[in-house]
Amino acid sequence: MQPASTANQTEAETAPTDLEGLIGRFREALAPESVITDPQRLRTYECDGLASYRVVPAVVVLPENADQVGEIVAACAEYGIAFVARGSGTGLSAGALPRSDGVLIVTSRMRRILEVDVANERAVVEPGVINLDVTKAAAPHGYYFAPDPSSQQVCSVGGNVAENSGGAHCLKYGFTSNHVLALEVVTPDGDTVELGGRARDVPGYDLMGAFVGSEGTLGVVTKIVVRLLRAPESVQTLLAGFPSTDEAGGAVSKIIAEGITPAAIEMMDALSIEAAEQAVRCGYPEGAGAVLVVELDGPAPEVEHTFAEVQRHCRDHGAFEVRVAADDAERAMIWKGRKSAFAAVGRISPDYIVQDGVIPRTALPEVLTRISALSAESGVRVANVFHAGDGNLHPLVLFDGSEPGAVERAEEVSGSILDVCLAHGGSITGEHGVGADKVKYMGRMFTEQDLDTMQRVRCAFDPDNRCNPGKVFPTPRLCGEAPGQRRGVHPLTEAGLADQF
Amino acid sequence: MTTSTGDAVRGALTGAIGSERVRDAEEGDTVGGVRPRWVASVATTEQAASAMSAAAEHGLRVVPRGSGSKIDWGAPPEAVDLVLDLSQAGGVLEHAAGDLVLHARAGTPLDEVRRVAADAGQQLSIDQPLPTATVGGVIATGTTGPGRHLYGAVRDLLIGITVVRPDGVVTISGGKVVKNVAGYDLGKLYTGSHGTLGVITEAIFRLHPVAEQHRWISVTLDEPAAAGEAVRVVRSSQAMPTAVELERAGTTGPITVCAQIEGRPGATHQRALELSEVLGSAVGVTGEVLDTAPEWWGEYPFDGDTGLRLGVEPSAVAALLTGAQQAAQRRGVTLRTRGSVGLGLVHAAIPEEVPPATVAELVGELRAAAAEHHGYGVVLRAPRAVLASVDPWGPIPAGVLTLMRRTKDQFDPEHRLSPGRFVGGIR
Numbered sequence: 040m041q042p043a044s045t046a047n048q049t050e051a052e053t054a055p056t057d058l059e060g061l062i063g064r065f066r067e068a069l070a071p072e073s074v075i076t077d078p079q080r081l082r083t084y085e086c087d088g089l090a091s092y093r094v095v096p097a098v099v100v101l102p103e104n105a106d107q108v109g110e111i112v113a114a115c116a117e118y119g120i121a122f123v124a125r126g127s128g129t130g131l132s133a134g135a136l137p138r139s140d141g142v143l144i145v146t147s148r149m150r151r152i153l154e155v156d157v158a159n160e161r162a163v164v165e166p167g168v169i170n171l172d173v174t175k176a177a178a179p180h181g182y183y184f185a186p187d188p189s190s191q192q193v194c195s196v197g198g199n200v201a202e203n204s205g206g207a208h209c210l211k212y213g214f215t216s217n218h219v220l221a222l223e224v225v226t227p228d229g230d231t232v233e234l235g236g237r238a239r240d241v242p243g244y245d246l247m248g249a250f251v252g253s254e255g256t257l258g259v260v261t262k263i264v265v266r267l268l269r270a271p272e273s274v275q276t277l278l279a280g281f282p283s284t285d286e287a288g289g290a291v292s293k294i295i296a297e298g299i300t301p302a303a304i305e306m307m308d309a310l311s312i313e314a315a316e317q318a319v320r321c322g323y324p325e326g327a328g329a330v331l332v333v334e335l336d337g338p339a340p341e342v343e344h345t346f347a348e349v350q351r352h353c354r355d356h357g358a359f360e361v362r363v364a365a366d367d368a369e370r371a372m373i374w375k376g377r378k379s380a381f382a383a384v385g386r387i388s389p390d391y392i393v394q395d396g397v398i399p400r401t402a403l404p405e406v407l408t409r410i411s412a413l414s415a416e417s418g419v420r421v422a423n424v425f426h427a428g429d430g431n432l433h434p435l436v437l438f439d440g441s442e443p444g445a446v447e448r449a450e451e452v453s454g455s456i457l458d459v460c461l462a463h464g465g466s467i468t469g470e471h472g473v474g475a476d477k478v479k480y481m482g483r484m485f486t487e488q489d490l491d492t493m494q495r496v497r498c499a500f501d502p503d504n505r506c507n508p509g510k511v512f513p514t515p516r517l518c519g520e521a522p523g524q525r526r527g528v529h530p531l532t533e534a535g536l537a538d539q540f
Numbered sequence: 541m542t543t544s545t546g547d548a549v550r551g552a553l554t555g556a557i558g559s560e561r562v563r564d565a566e567e568g569d570t571v572g573g574v575r576p577r578w579v580a581s582v583a584t585t586e587q588a589a590s591a592m593s594a595a596a597e598h599g600l601r602v603v604p605r606g607s608g609s610k611i612d613w614g615a616p617p618e619a620v621d622l623v624l625d626l627s628q629a630g631g632v633l634e635h636a637a638g639d640l641v642l643h644a645r646a647g648t649p650l651d652e653v654r655r656v657a658a659d660a661g662q663q664l665s666i667d668q669p670l671p672t673a674t675v676g677g678v679i680a681t682g683t684t685g686p687g688r689h690l691y692g693a694v695r696d697l698l699i700g701i702t703v704v705r706p707d708g709v710v711t712i713s714g715g716k717v718v719k720n721v722a723g724y725d726l727g728k729l730y731t732g733s734h735g736t737l738g739v740i741t742e743a744i745f746r747l748h749p750v751a752e753q754h755r756w757i758s759v760t761l762d763e764p765a766a767a768g769e770a771v772r773v774v775r776s777s778q779a780m781p782t783a784v785e786l787e788r789a790g791t792t793g794p795i796t797v798c799a800q801i802e803g804r805p806g807a808t809h810q811r812a813l814e815l816s817e818v819l820g821s822a823v824g825v826t827g828e829v830l831d832t833a834p835e836w837w838g839e840y841p842f843d844g845d846t847g848l849r850l851g852v853e854p855s856a857v858a859a860l861l862t863g864a865q866q867a868a869q870r871r872g873v874t875l876r877t878r879g880s881v882g883l884g885l886v887h888a889a890i891p892e893e894v895p896p897a898t899v900a901e902l903v904g905e906l907r908a909a910a911a912e913h914h915g916y917g918v919v920l921r922a923p924r925a926v927l928a929s930v931d932p933w934g935p936i937p938a939g940v941l942t943l944m945r946r947t948k949d950q951f952d953p954e955h956r957l958s959p960g961r962f963v964g965g966i967r
C-alpha cells in the first residue's frame with residue numbers, strides 16, 4: 040500500500056475526501072459486522088467518559104487483529120483520511136473523541152491475552168484487553184499488573200498506554216510508562232513496528248517512552264508487552280478519620296517525611312465522603328472532615344513495623360478514628376468509597392466536572408485553602424478527592440446544567456483550579472490526559488516552542504496530521520520540509536577550514 | 541548563508557558568551573578521535589542557548605560534553621567544530637525535600653546530587669561509578685546500575701528536563717511534579733540520545749528515601765545454569781530485592797550472584813538470613829550475608845577495554861552467559877562479565893590487548909547469542925582501532941530505524957548535533 044505523502048495531504052485539502060471509497064475498502068478487508076455506518080449505532084461512539092464533547096464519527100471499524108488494524112490504517116493513509124483509536128471509551132479528557140469526517144478504530148474485539156510469561160515476569164496482551172484481566176491472568180502465578188486506575192474493571196490496556204494511566208498505587212509503583220516493555224504499533228502510514236523490546240534498554244531512541252502517554256496521536260497500539268510484579272508478601276490498609284483536610288494533610292506530610300513510601304495514600308474531603316456514603320454506604324467515620332486511606336505493602340516484617348508508625352502519625356495529627364482492614368473483604372470496603380467517588384457525586388449534584396491537576400504535595404494546605412476560597416467566591420461547590428501522596432488532585436466541580444450560566448461558572452472555577460496548580464509549579468493533568476478538553480490550557484504550562492518541539496515527534500510519526508488530530512496540541516505544527524535544511528558544501532569546508540580539523 | 545571564517549566564528553561565540561568562555565580545542569578535547577576546533581564553556585541554560593544560536597548561525601557541528609567521562613562512548617562523530625562544555629554549568633537549583641524532588645543543572649556531578657540528597661536522608665537512585673560523571677552525561681548515555689532493579693532507570697527517575705535545541709531555543713518537557721501527563725514525555729527521548737537531539741542543560745528528578753539498613757546476599761557458583769537459577773529464585777521471592785547483580789571475573793570460573801535488600805534495622809538482617817537460606821537450598825551452596833556491598837558492586841568491568849552492554853530477556857541470563865563463555869573460549873579471550881542480571885542486563889569487558897579483528901568477531905558472536913533471546917549487544921566504548929571495525933550499536937530493525945531517522949531529522953534538521961554518534965548511521 041502506498042505510503043502517506045504530502046501529495047495526499049494537498050489532495051485531501053482541495054478535493055473532497057472519498058469516504059465512500061474508503062468504507063468500501065473496509066468492507067473488503069473486514070467482516071460485515073466489523074464496519075459500522077448506521078447512524079443510530081454510530082451514536083454509541085460519539086463520546087468517551089467526558090460526555091460534554093460529542094461528535095458522531097463517519098464510520099466505526101472493529102478490527103479483530105493487528106493485521107486488520109494495519110490494513111485499516113494503511114487505507115486511511117491512502118485516502119488521506121483521519122482516524123482516531125478508541126479502547127473502552129472511559130477516558131476523561133475527550134481523547135477518543137471521534138471526527139465527523141474520520142474513522143474510529145475501536146479495539147473492543149482485540150481482547151486476547153497472548154502470553155503470561157512468569158519466568159520473564161511479563162504478559163503480552165492485545166490493546167482491547169481490560170486492565171484488571173491482566174492481573175486476573177497473572178494472579179494464579181503470584182503476580183499482578185501494577186497500574187490500577189479506578190476504572191480498571193472497564194478500561195483497556197491500550198487506553199492505559201495512550202494515557203500513561205496511573206492509579207492509587209502509582210505513588211510507589213509508578214505509571215503505565217514504568218510497566219510497559221514493548222509495544223507493537225501501526226504507524227500512521229500503515230507500517231507495523233515494535234518499539235522497546237523484551238530486553239531492557241534496547242539501542243536507539245526511546246520511541247516507546249515518547250509513545251506512552253501520547254494519547255493516540257502517534258499510531259495505533261496493537262500489542263503490548265507489560266511487566267508483571269511479584270505480589271507483595273503482606274498488605275495492610277487503614278482508614279483514618281480527621282476533623283479536616285488540614286490535619287489529614289499534616290499526617291501525609293509526616294508519613295512521607297519519615298521516609299515511608301506507602302503503596303497508596305488517598306484523601307477525600309467532607310463533601311466527597313457524603314457523596315460516597317449516599318452512593319455505596321461505605322461507612323466512613325461519622326463527622327469526618329477528611330478521611331485518609333493508607334495502604335502499605337511489602338515484606339511482612341517491614342509492613343508490620345511501618346504500619347504501626349503510620350497509625351501513630353495519623354493519631355498524632357488528630358485522627359479521631361483509625362480503622363484497620365482485618366482482611367481482603369474489609370480492605371475492599373475501605374477502597375469502595377474511594378473508587379466510586381467520581382460516580383458518587385452524581386448523588387449530590389446533577390452535573391459535575393472531574394478535574395485532574397497536580398501540585399507539589401507540600402503545597403496541599405495552601406492549594407486547598409485557595410480552592411475553598413474559589414468555591415466560596417463563586418458559590419460553586421467543589422468536592423475534593425485526591426491521590427494525596429503524589430499531589431494529584433481530583434476536585435469535583437458541582438453544578439446544575441439546567442440553571443442558566445451554571446456550566447460557565449463551573450468551568451471557570453475548574454480552570455482557575457488549574458491556574459492555582461500551575462502557580463505552585465504543578466501540572467494541568469496528572470493522569471486523565473489533555474485530549475480535546477485541555478488543549479486550551481497547554482499554553483499556560485508550556486511555551487509555543489516547547490509545544491513545537493513536542494510536535495516534532497508527531498511530525499516524525501504522523502507528518503500529515505491524520506492520527507487523532509486536534510488532541511493534545513492547541514495548534515498543529517506544519518511538518519512539511521524541515522526548515523533551513525542545509526544543502527551543498529558545508530560552510531566551513533567552503534572556507535577552507537574543515538580540512539584543518 | 542555567508543561563508544564563515546574561523547575568526548568570524550570565534551568572534552560570534554565570544555560575542556555570545558564572552559571571550560573567557562571560548563578557547564581553541566586541544567588534544568584532550570578530541571571526541572572519538574575527531575578533533576574539534578573550539579571549546580565553549582557555559583555556566584547556565586541561557587549561555588548554552590546563546591552559544592548554540594551562534595553555532596547555528598555559522599553551521600557548526602556541536603558535541604555537548606559534561607565532565608567527559610563518557611565522551612568516548614558511542615560511535616565517533618563524523619565531524620565536530622565545537623565542543624559545548626557544560627562542566628561549569630553545575631549546581632543543584634532546588635531540592636524540595638518534602639516533595640522528594642531535585643532540580644539540578646546538567647553539569648552537576650552526580651556525586652554532588654548524592655550529597656545534597658543524602659543530607660535529607662534521600663537518594664537519587666542512579667548508580668554510576670565514574671567519579672566525575674555529571675547529570676547531563678548520565679541522561680545522555682542512559683547508564684544503568686544496580687539500584688535500577690527496584691527504583692527504575694534514568695528514564696523512570698527523570699521527571700522534567702530543559703533542553704537547548706540546535707537552533708538555540710530553550711525548551712522544557714515534563715515539570716517538577718512526579719505525576720504529570722501534560723504533553724509528550726520528551727525526557728524519555730533525550731535519555732540515551734547521546735547528544736544527538738538537543739543540549740540537556742537542566743534536569744528534575746524524583747528521589748527516594750534512603751533505607752536505614754542494607755544487606756547483600758551472595759552465593760558463588762560454578763556454572764551459568766546454577767547462576768541463572770539463583771537469579772530466578774531471588775527474583776521470584778517476596779523478599780523484594782532492590783538489586784540483583786552478577787560478577788564473573790574470568791571467561792570461566794566462579795560466578796557470584798548477589799542480591800541487595802533494604803529496610804529498617806534488624807528486620808532487614810533477618811530477612812537477608814532468610815533469603816540466604818532459601819537461595820542456598822535452591823542452588824545447593826551456602827549463601828553469605830554481607831554488611832557491605834562487594835567491592836565490584838556497581839562498577840563497570842571495563843576501563844580502557846572494549847566495554848559492552850548485553851541485554852536479554854531476564855530468564856535467558858544463563859543461556860547468554862553460556863554463549864558468551866563459549867565464544868570467548870574459542871578465541872582464548874578473557875571475558876569479564878558483571879551486571880544487573882535481575883533485569884537481563886550484563887556489562888562485559890574484552891581486554892584492551894585483544895586484536896581488533898578478534899574483538900569484532902567476538903562482538904558479533906555475543907550479539908548472536910543475545911539475539912537468540914530477544915537481546916542485543918551494544919559496544920559502549922572501545923579502543924579506536926576496534927571502533928574502526930565494529931558498529932558499536934549493532935543492527936536496528938528497518939521500520940524503527942526509519943522512525944528514529946525521521947525523529948533526528950525533525951529535531952536536528954541540519955545534522956549539526958553529534959552527527960554520526962548514534963545508531964544505524966543516523967547523522
Ligand SMILES: Cc1cc2nc3c(=O)[nH]c(=O)nc-3n(C[C@H](O)[C@H](O)[C@H](O)COP(=O)(O)OP(=O)(O)OC[C@H]3O[C@@H](n4cnc5c(N)ncnc54)[C@H](O)[C@@H]3O)c2cc1C
Nearest residue numbers: 126127128129130134188189195197198201205255260470
Ligand atoms: C470512573 C473513572 C475512573 C477513572 N480513574 C482513573 C484513574 O484512577 N487513573 C487514571 O489514570 N485514569 C482514570 N480514568 C480515566 C480512564 O479510565 C483512563 O484514561 C483509561 O486508561 C482509558 O482507557 P480506555 O480504554 O477507556 O481508553 P479510551 O477512552 O477509549 O481512549 C483514551 C485515549 O487512548 C487512545 N487509545 C485507545 N486505544 C488505543 C490504541 N490501541 N492505540 C493508540 N491509542 C489508543 C484514544 O485515542 C484516546 O486518546 C477513569 C475514568 C473513569 C470513567
